[in-house]
Amino acid sequence: xxxxxxxxxxxxxxxxxxxxxxxxxxxxxxxxxxxxxxxxxxxxxxxxxxxxxxxxxxxxxxxxxxxxxxxxxxxxxxxxxxxxxxxxxxxxxxxxxxxxxxxxxxxxxxxxxxxxxxxxxxxxxxxxxxxxxxxxxxxxxxxxxxxxxxxxxxxxxxxxxxxxxxxxxxxxxxxxxxxxxxxxxxxxxxxxxxxxxxxxxxxxxxxxxxxxxxxxxxxxxxxxxxxxxxxxxxxxxxxxxxxxxxxxxxxxxxxxxxxxxxxxxxxxxxxxxxxxxxxxxxxxxxxxxxxxxxxxxxxxxxxxxxxxxxxxxxxxxxxxxxxxxxxxxxxxxxxxxxxxxxxxxxxxxxxxxxxxxxxxxxxxxxxxxxxxxxxxxxxxxxxxxxxxxxxxxxxxxxxxxxxxxxxxxxxxxxxxxxxxxxxxxxxxxxxxxxxxxxxxxxxxxxxxxxxxxxxxxxxxxxxxxxxxx
Ligand code: SF4
Ligand code: SF4
Numbered sequence: 412x413x414x415x416x417x418x419x420x421x422x423x424x425x426x427x428x429x430x431x432x433x434x435x436x437x438x439x440x441x442x443x444x445x446x447x448x449x450x451x452x453x454x455x456x457x458x459x460x461x462x463x464x465x466x467x468x469x470x471x472x473x474x475x476x477x478x479x480x481x482x483x484x485x486x487x488x489x490x491x492x493x494x495x496x497x498x499x500x501x502x503x504x505x506x507x508x509x510x511x512x513x514x515x516x517x518x519x520x521x522x523x524x525x526x527x528x529x530x531x532x533x534x535x536x537x538x539x540x541x542x543x544x545x546x547x548x549x550x551x552x553x554x555x556x557x558x559x560x561x562x563x564x565x566x567x568x569x570x571x572x573x574x575x576x577x578x579x580x581x582x583x584x585x586x587x588x589x590x591x592x593x594x595x596x597x598x599x600x601x602x603x604x605x606x607x608x609x610x611x612x613x614x615x616x617x618x619x620x621x622x623x624x625x626x627x628x629x630x631x632x633x634x635x636x637x638x639x640x641x642x643x644x645x646x647x648x649x650x651x652x653x654x655x656x657x658x659x660x661x662x663x664x665x666x667x668x669x670x671x672x673x674x675x676x677x678x679x680x681x682x683x684x685x686x687x688x689x690x691x692x693x694x695x696x697x698x699x700x701x702x703x704x705x706x707x708x709x710x711x712x713x714x715x716x717x718x719x720x721x722x723x724x725x726x727x728x729x730x731x732x733x734x735x736x737x738x739x740x741x742x743x744x745x746x747x748x749x750x751x752x753x754x755x756x757x758x759x760x761x762x763x764x765x766x767x768x769x770x771x772x773x774x775x776x777x778x779x780x781x782x783x784x785x786x787x788x789x790x791x792x793x794x795x796x797x798x799x800x801x802x803x804x805x806x807x808x809x810x811x812x813x814x815x816x817x818x819x820x821x822x823x824x825x826x827x828x829x830x831x832x833x834x835x836x837x838x839x840x841x842x843x844x845x846x847x848x849x850x851x852x853x854x855x856x857x858x859x860x861x862x863x864x865x866x867x868x869x870x871x872x873x874x875x876x877x878x879x880x
Contacts, residue, residue: 423621424684425547426619426620426681426682426683426684427540427543427544427679428530428540428679428680428681428682428684428700429539429540429676429679429680429704430530430534430539430540430680431676431680431700431703431704431707432703432707433699433700433702433703433704433706433707434699434703434706435698435699435700435702435703436699436700436703438518438699439517439518439523439527439698439699440527442518442519442524443524443527443528446519446521446524447524447528450573450576451572451576453468453469453580454467454469454470454576454579454580454584455579455584456468456469458479458481458482460479460796461796461797464479464796465479465583467479467583467584468480468481469481469580470580470581470582470583471580471581472581473581475834477834483757484794484796486794486834488764488792488794489760492753492756495749495752495753495756496753498749499746499749499750499753502742502745502746502749503746505636505742506739506742506743506746508633508636508637508641509636509637509638509641509738509739509742510641510642510734510739511641511642511697512633512637512641512642512643512644512697513630513633513695513696513697514642514697515629516623516627516629516630516696516697516698517696517697517698517699518698520696522614522615522622522623522627523623523696523698525569525573525611525614525615526614526615526619526620526682528569528615529566529569529615529616529619530682532562532565532566532569533562536558536561536562536565537558537562540679546558563616566612566615566616567608567612569611569615570607570608570609570610570611570612570616571604571608573607573608573611574603574604574605574606574607574608574611575588575591575604577603577607578600578603578604578607581600582600587600591604619682620682620683620684620694623683623694623696624683624694630693630694631693634693636738638736638738639723639724639725639728640723640724640725640732640733640734640736641723641724642697642721642722642723642732643691643695643697643721643722643723643724644687644695644697644698644699644701644702644719644720644721644722645687645691645719645720645722645727646671646677646687646688646690646718646719647717647718647719647720647722647727648669648688650669650670650671650715650717650718651669651670651671651688651718652669652671653667653668653669654668654669654671654672654673654688655668655669655671655672655673656672656673656674658672670709670714670715670718671688671718672708672712674708676704676705676707676708677701677704677705677719678701679704680700680701680703680704681700681701682696682698682700683695683696687701687719697721699721701719702719702720702721705718705719706719761794761869761871762793762794762795762869763791763792763793763794763795763799763801763861763863763869763870763871764790764791764792764794764871765789765790765791765792765859765861765871765872765873766789766790766791766792766873767787767788767789767790767841767859767873767875768787768788768789768790769785769786769787769875769876769878770785770786770787770788774878775878775879775880777880778844780847781847781850782844782845782846782847782850783844783845783847783850783877783879783880784842784843784844784845785842785843785877785878786840786841786842786843787840787841787843787875788838788839788840788841789803789815789838789839789841789859790836790837790838791829791831791836791837791838791839791861792831792835792836793831793832793833793834793835794834795833795869796833797833798830798831798832798833799830799831799833799863799864799865799869800828800829800830800831800863800864800865801828801829801830801831801861801862801863801864801869802822802824802826802827802828802829802861802862802864803815803826803827803829803841803859803860803861804824804826804859804860804862805843805857805858805859805860806857806858806859806860807855807856807857807858807877808843808845808855808857808877809845809849810845810846810848810849811843811844811845811846811849811857811877812825812843812844812846813827813841813842813843813844814827814841814842814844815827815829815839815840815841815842816839816840816841816842817839818839822864828864843857843877845877845879850879851879852879852880853879854876854877854878854879855876855877855879856874856875856876856877857874857875857876857877858872858873858874858875859872859873859875860872861873
């Protein structure tokens with residue numbers, strides 16, 4: 412007899428998570444408010460900068476290749492900093508996962524945050540879980556049509572706000588806002604707005620838990636960061652089993668029953684539609700909704716309420732969770748090093764860069780008056796947000812004079828003055844000459860000093876050598 416091949420395809424079943432109040436729900440609402448508040452409001456905040464510069468607190472100015480973050484300006488030269496920040500973000504995720512499991516998925520991931528918002532809108536228009544199931548099973552009527560249209564309309568508005576807020580990070584928000592209204596916004600802004608509106612609507616409104624279960628790669632590789640001490644949400648069968656829904660049986664002294672009353676409250680609230688009593692499942696995003704549900708049921712019945720809780724595999728085995736363990740210490744140390752490196756770099760970062768290259772051909776020139784001349788190429792980068800004028804001098808060489816090709820402006824000390832625009836790189840040829848009566852044989856260590864004329868804090872030095880016969 413031939414075996415029938417079993418299908419690997421399962422039909423999608425719509426999940427109707429029941430709304431559950433409780434400690435973890437309140438915690439998640441607080442985080443939703445914080446994250447959405449930050450995301451939507453940041454591009455609106457104005458920031459006081461020098462004249463001619465954008466007054467938007469956070470602006471990723473792609474044409475000018477500058478990222479403004481309050482008083483910090485990231486230049487193309489700092490681009491490695493973004494790579495370091497990404498590595499630090501990945502390490503923070505590893506650290507968080509090793510310590511507290513999928514806490515990021517349950518409380519911080521934008522898929523969770525926006526899905527919560529969309530579910531709130533759905534509940535507002537369609538009612539509680541039972542009413543939503545009933546509405547979906549009903550034949551189409553004017554009432555059903557109006558409810559569905561209103562819900563989808565608000566979802567699309569949230570999608571537009573989400574896409575709109577995103578593009579506002581890349582242009583002056585008020586200007587772009589009016590450009591959207593009068594239809595003169597640039598093509599890429601329209602494309603991004605429409606794309607993000609559509610993806611927000613589809614991901615948070617339609618696909619929801621399927622993004623977490625089938626699309627997100629994090630659910631698949633998180634196991635590599637987990638160990639038996641990582642926090643998980645777990646049902647305790649030793650307390651709950653055998654489960655019994657019949658009160659009389661539970662209260663009868665003849666039957667031994669566990670604490671689980673088989674009410675299914677933990678199943679109906681689950682946003683990914685799983686039954687946590689079946690053991691650990693990769694679909695669980697550790698949102699804590701089932702803990703709130705079970706605690707509410709147990710509180711109502713004045714029963715011990717620790718059936719479902721945040722715990723670890725080690726704790727389930729009756730041992731104590733170890734918080735300090737090698738992977739936590741390694742992730743924590745690496746994260747501290749990267750964050751420390753970023754902080755130090757930002758603290759010592761100079762808005763000025765000076766580079767000096769000694770010409771090798773010829774290595775020195777003996778002039779007809781006996782003086783020795785060395786030629787250099789200097790490169791100055793002004794990463795300050797204003798144009799600046801700098802004076803250049805050399806230290807460590809007696810009776811020296813320097814001149815720069817195409818620069819004929821000097822200060823009272825006869826030092827050449829160079830003006831460099833904000834964000835500009837300027838390259839010059841420099842002649843450094845030592846008078847005959849001071850020339851000694853051999854090379855001499857020298858230092859070039861570049862100083863902003865209006866602010867001596869903006870100073871940069873570069874060590875080089877002066878070559879002589
Ligand atoms: S099992 Fe519980 S913690 Fe896990 S996703 Fe479902 S409700 Fe959230
Ligand atoms: S909510 Fe608690 S009591 Fe009810 S079925 Fe789930 S585990 Fe059992």
